[in-house]
Amino acid sequence: MPLVQFLHAHFFHLIPVLWIIGYFLKHSSSVPRHAIIWILFVVALIIALIVFGLTLVALTKALTVTALAVFIHQLYKQTVKWLKFRR
Secondary structure, X not given: OOHHHHOOHHHHHHHHHXXXXXXXXXXXXXXXXXXXXXXXXXXXXXXXXXXXXXXXXXXXXXXXXXXXXHHHHHHHHHHHHHHHHHO
């Protein structure tokens, strides 16, 4: 099953929301860095539970959208770092 069909269409809108939340958490002095991904996962899980109810589907979709948000952020970050290094 393609990823686009697996994730509900509205869940792709959650990726930028998780980026914004992660950005503010990263720049907060009271949140440890290792906790940021867990906070993002809990936010995605709460939204998934609201949309899908208490099901395994909600858990897998929350995990997938959180992983996609972190993966895409890392792709961006590493690409920018690589492009700066090449100059």
